[in-house]
Each structure stands twice: as C-alpha cells, then as structure tokens.
Amino acid sequence: MDVLQAIQTRHSIGKVRPDGVPREVIEKLLDAAVQAPNHYHVRPWRFVVLTGNGRNRLGEVMAQSMKARFPQLNEEALDRERAKPLRAPVLIIVGVDVPSEPKVLEMENICAAAAACENILLAAHALGLAAKWRTGDAARDPAVKNFLGFGEDQPIVSILYIGYPDMIPDAAPRPGFEDRTRWME
Numbered sequence: 001m002d003v004l005q006a007i008q009t010r011h012s013i014g015k016v017r018p019d020g021v022p023r024e025v026i027e028k029l030l031d032a033a034v035q036a037p038n039h040y041h042v043r044p045w046r047f048v049v050l051t052g053n054g055r056n057r058l059g060e061v062m063a064q065s066m067k068a069r070f071p072q073l074n075e076e077a078l079d080r081e082r083a084k085p086l087r088a089p090v091l092i093i094v095g096v097d098v099p100s101e102p103k104v105l106e107m108e109n110i111c112a113a114a115a116a117c118e119n120i121l122l123a124a125h126a127l128g129l130a131a132k133w134r135t136g137d138a139a140r141d142p143a144v145k146n147f148l149g150f151g152e153d154q155p156i157v158s159i160l161y162i163g164y165p166d167m168i169p170d171a172a173p174r175p176g177f178e179d180r181t182r183w184m185e
C-alpha cells in the first residue's frame with residue numbers, strides 16, 4: 001500500500017477482535033512512530049504499550065480515580081470505566097516530554113508526538129490492523145499519568161487502541177480542503 005493510498009483509506013476502527021497482536025508487529029508500529037519529524041531531534045515522544053493484564057491495571061486506576069472524583073457513582077458506572085482499556089488487545093499511550101531547554105517549545109514537542117501517532121495509525125492500517133485514537137478524561141488524569149510513569153506536567157496526546165478489525169469502518173467521505181485553504185501568491 002503506498003502512502004497516499006494509506007492516508008486516503010485509513011479510518012478509525014473502534015471494534016476489534018480480542019486476539020493479541022504479535023510483539024514484532026507492535027514494534028513495527030513503534031518503529032514507524034519514531035520516523036516522525038521533530039524539532040532539534042529531541043525525540044519528545046514516550047510510548048507505553050499496554051497488553052494483557054496491564055489493561056486491567058489501567059482500568060482499575062481509572063475506576064478508582066473516577067470514584068474519588070465522583071463518590072456518588074454506582075458500581076455499574078465504575079465497571080464501565082474499568083472496562084474501557086479492554087476495548088482492544090493493545091493500547092499504545094503516547095506522552096510528550098516537557099522541554100528542558102528554552103529553545104524547545106512544548107507546542108512543537110506535542111506536534112512531533114502527534115505526528116508519531118499518525119504514523120502509528122497509518123502503519124497499523126498498512127499492516128491490516130485496526131486502530132482508534134482516543135483521549136478523554138483518562139489522558140488528563142494525574143492518577144493515570146502516575147500509573148504510566150509520566151509526570152503530571154507531561155501531556156498524553158493519545159491512547160491508541162489497536163487490534164485486528166471486527167467491523168467495517170464508517171468510511172464517510174471527508175470534507176475537502178477547499179474551505180480551509182487560502183492560496184496566496
């Protein structure tokens with residue numbers, strides 16, 4: 001699949017089979033990620049790969065954190081939160097380094113990490129995998145960051161859910177670039 005075809009035909013797929021993904025395939029995704037451009041070659045991305053029980057452990061952190069924030073919630077709601085990381089066999093969480101020198105801007109590091117995320121999505125698609133980029137409250141939750149080994153000031157730009165597809169994606173046509181583009185000479 002060439003890169004333009006991959007870009008045009010990639011769609012988020014949220015429903016995946018429970019089958020695991022071989023480690024060498026996950027490593028191909030990470031290898032694609034680190035080909036992304038980044039300013040000053042700081043490689044600002046940090047990846048946490050969660051599989052197996054790691055997903056349950058994250059779900060427990062998310063549920064406990066939710067309970068602390070909303071003590072009135074019932075067990076059913078907490079169970080729903082607990083189950084979220086189980087929606088795919090592989091989660092790749094992408095965090096960003098806080099710049100350590102003034103010439104490196106946080107915004108540029110975030111852009112680089114986001115480019116790494118898109119590389120993962122495209123590589124997953126090219127390898128026949130399904131993927132969905134999510135964030136939500138969990139990505140901003142200090143308890144989640146702490147569990148994953150991130151500092152509170154480190155942004156999490158994505159929680160990528162990855163597995164083998166179990167649905168045909170909604171391939172609704174995407175609006176074109178025309179109304180978002182101004183040509184200047």
Ligand SMILES: Cc1cc2nc3c(=O)[nH]c(=O)nc-3n(C[C@H](O)[C@H](O)[C@H](O)COP(=O)(O)O)c2cc1C
Pocket residue numbers: 010011012013132133134135136157
């Ligand atoms: C930074 C970012 C955060 C996102 N967070 C969520 C999310 O939490 N939940 C969700 O359903 N979609 C989220 N999305 C959007 C989907 O992953 C998806 O890209 C969007 O629905 C468009 O579908 P497509 O990927 O098939 O074009 C996010 C996308 C980005 C770029």
